[in-house]
Amino acid sequence: MKALVYKQPGDVRIEEREIPAPKPGEALIRVAAAGLCGTDRHIADGSYRGAPGIVLGHELAGVVVEVGSGVRDLTVGTAVGVDPNLACRACERCRAGKPHLCANAQAVGVTRDGGLAPYVCVPAELLAPLPAGLSPVHAILGEPLSCVVHALDRAEIKPGGRAAVWGLGTAGIMMIQLLKALGQTRIVGVSHHEDHRRLALRAGATEVMTQEEARIGLEVDLAVEASGSPSAFGPAFDALAPGGTLLVYGVMNPEDTVALKPEAMFRKELRIVASYVGPSTLDRALSLLSAGTVDAELLLGDRLSLGEAREWVLKQGPRRKAKAHVIFEHEEAMP
Numbered sequence: 444m445k446a447l448v449y450k451q452p453g454d455v456r457i458e459e460r461e462i463p464a465p466k467p468g469e470a471l472i473r474v475a476a477a478g479l480c481g482t483d484r485h486i487a488d489g490s491y492r493g494a495p496g497i498v499l500g501h502e503l504a505g506v507v508v509e510v511g512s513g514v515r516d517l518t519v520g521t522a523v524g525v526d527p528n529l530a531c532r533a534c535e536r537c538r539a540g541k542p543h544l545c546a547n548a549q550a551v552g553v554t555r556d557g558g559l560a561p562y563v564c565v566p567a568e569l570l571a572p573l574p575a576g577l578s579p580v581h582a583i584l585g586e587p588l589s590c591v592v593h594a595l596d597r598a599e600i601k602p603g604g605r606a607a608v609w610g611l612g613t614a615g616i617m618m619i620q621l622l623k624a625l626g627q628t629r630i631v632g633v634s635h636h637e638d639h640r641r642l643a644l645r646a647g648a649t650e651v652m653t654q655e656e657a658r659i660g661l662e663v664d665l666a667v668e669a670s671g672s673p674s675a676f677g678p679a680f681d682a683l684a685p686g687g688t689l690l691v692y693g694v695m696n697p698e699d700t701v702a703l704k705p706e707a708m709f710r711k712e713l714r715i716v717a718s719y720v721g722p723s724t725l726d727r728a729l730s731l732l733s734a735g736t737v738d739a740e741l742l743l744g745d746r747l748s749l750g751e752a753r754e755w756v757l758k759q760g761p762r763r764k765a766k767a768h769v770i771f772e773h774e775e776a777m778p
């Protein structure tokens with residue numbers, strides 16, 4: 444099979460691989476589709492630590508075709524989504540009930556083989572059966588949505604509030620759909636991309652702005668930084684009403700810094716919360732997709748070949764409509 448492999452910073456290749464055999468506790472997944480995301484680009488350029496030699500792809504869904512020894516409660520033929528984050532269950536943070544902050548965390552498509560290949564072996568504990576009627580292609584949105592669900596849990600949103608989202612990529616558009624479902628009365632989408640602003644309006648934003656427009660007079664209870672750009676951090680912070688919350692969501696580079704105004708933070712009793720990955724939120728994310736609360740069709744963008752996915756990850760080739768993804772065609776026969 445052909446797989447998209449991260450070799451080292453700046454080097455991502457399509458390689459020929461054997462279909463893997465499941466080890467004890469693992470399941471072999473026939474991958475239906477895998478999504479591409481900014482994290483893949485950060486792995487490819489070396490700013491997010493991935494293990495050299497792994498197959499990329501942490502947003503995937505497919506069908507169980509074989510299970511390793513010791514796997515119970517999982518039958519061959521089950522359509523599943525994947526929580527890529529594997530905790531050690533032994534470190535202090537795991538024991539404190541925060542497995543997503545595990546000191547020895549492994550992740551599918553980051554430190555072990557992922558879903559940008561027709562088959563992948565995944566620990567069975569990371570698999571979630573898809574709700575009836577949810578297509579595996581739509582289910583690739585389960586992983587990014589599980590992170591967004593966790594972020595909005597962390598933000599402790601109150602119905603009737605006002606919110607603004609900087610950065611209207613996949614996560615930003617998901618945020619807007621959930622903020623609407625959570626009863627926010629003013630939802631502002633902020634982006635310098637016109638097509639992203641249009642999509643935000645379709646997703647439920649009550650208004651959209653450019654970054655320049657959002658610098659003037661905007662006041663919200665929740666400001667979400669989902670652009671991954673340090674330049675959005677200050678304006679998002681400045682837009683907070685007294686008692687407001689800044690939610691740090693976008694992935695920035697480790698060396699990025701921002702300036703804050705501690706006096707405003709003190710006087711207005713502002714809160715800054717950050718959110719990393721979603722612990723145990725995949726099932727809720729899949730339910731939200733299945734129910735249509737988050738509209739998968741609105742979010743799925745360009746379908747790419749594996750070669751185009753390689754270009755995208757290396758920031759070559761044309762700009763793609765998010766969520767760019769790869770769909771794998773399979774014969775009906777088992778491997």
Ligand SMILES: [Zn+2]
Pocket residue numbers: 479480481482483501502587
């Ligand atoms: Zn991702």
Ligand SMILES: [Zn+2]
Pocket residue numbers: 530531532533534535536537538542544545546547548
């Ligand atoms: Zn741990």
